[in-house]
Amino acid sequence: MQKRGRISVRGIVQGVGFRPFVYARACEFGIAGSVKNLGSEVEIYARGERFTEFLAAVSRGPPMSRIDSVDVTETTADIADGFVIKKSGTGSFSGMIPPDIAICDDCIADIFTPGGRYEGYWATSCVNCGPRYSIIQEIPYDRERTSMDTFPMCPACGGEYGDPHSRRHHAQTIACHTCGPGLRLMDKTGTDVPCSDPIREAAALLDAGKILAIRGVGGFHLACIEESSGELKSRLGRIEQPFAVMVRPGFIDQIALVSQDERELLESPVHPIVVLEKRDHASHHTISNLHT
Ligand SMILES: [Zn+2]
Ligand SMILES: [Zn+2]
Structure with a gap:
């Protein structure tokens, strides 16, 4: 027997692939209906014999989501065959941004x-x-x-x-x-520097000890190699400020003590900056001297 309902999912459901995840589960369980982003919630209309299994799968959410609540209500709305991702609505804008x-x-x-x-x-x-x-x-x-x-x-x-x-x-x-x-390389006056591969050129400049401002989607990162970090600190006038370090995978254990919890954080999908204890407190002091 077919079951049907309106499912409302709240939590971190924006920007985590929730709608395509619901679409894929609907295909998997032969569910008809629709999914729509309402701002603070995702609204699903669903109909099908495997409704309960679909609901259980949807309630788990995709990996980056965090589900705070799932509410199912009865509905008399028409639910056409097939499953569609509807254009977003304009509900309350209080949803959490991942x-x-x-x-x-x-x-x-x-x-x-x-x-x-x-x-x-x-x-x-x-x-x-x-x-x-x-x-x-x-x-x-x-x-x-x-x-x-x-x-x-x-x-x-x-x-x-x-x-x-x-x-x-x-x-x-x-x-x-x-x-x-796209990417462009500019000198300190903002003039384009002609080059065929800005990433390779930027890497070469870093290796040569230059300090670069790398503009990404979230703002600027000042970057340099360790040998230039003292110069960067003096230019910034922030001698005590520790810098975040980027290292190749596997290298971190040579310079820092990493607990299991810290390693899980480092390797989690967000890849956050994690504060670690230096193996040798006196080393790498131009990057961080918080231990001394
Ligand atoms: Zn394209
Ligand atoms: Zn990807």
Whole structure:
């Protein structure tokens, strides 16, 4: 016997791929209906014999979500065959915005796939990763309410965005070489420095001891190698300020003591900055001298 209902899901349900997740579960359990972003909640109309299984799956949510409540109410609304993702509504704008999510392993693999659409593209992302907090201007979370609104999707990105079988189905940050933001290298006067590969050129400048301001989606990062960190501190006039350190995977254990909890934090999808204890308190003092 078919069951039906209106399901309201609240919590961190914006920017975590909730709608494509619901769509995929509806296909899996043969559910008819729709899903819609209402700002502070996701509203689902559902009908089907496996309604209960669908509800249980939806209640678990995609990996980056946090479900605070799931309410099911009876509905007499018409629920047509098939399942659709509806255009976002304009409910109350009190939903929680998720943090930026570090690039996922699948997207890293895309960047290093020779001949692929995303080969070498720095802003590659998908429904499971990419900026959120930094780019969302308003919720509901849709591309036109993010700082990506000035980069209309090319046909290839539009195709992936609309493909229920793609990892980029309804990924609001989808972008590629053709349609997405590009990179430029500028000198300190703001004049473009001609070069074919700004990332490679920037890396060479860092290796040579230069201090760079790297502009990303969330603002500027000042960057340099350890040998230049004293110079950066003196220019900033903040001699005591510790700097965040970027290291290759596996190297961190050579310079810091990492507990299990700290390692889990470092390796979590958000990849946050984590404060660690230096192995040798007197070492790397130009980066941080909080131990001495
Ligand atoms: Zn990804
Ligand atoms: Zn594109």
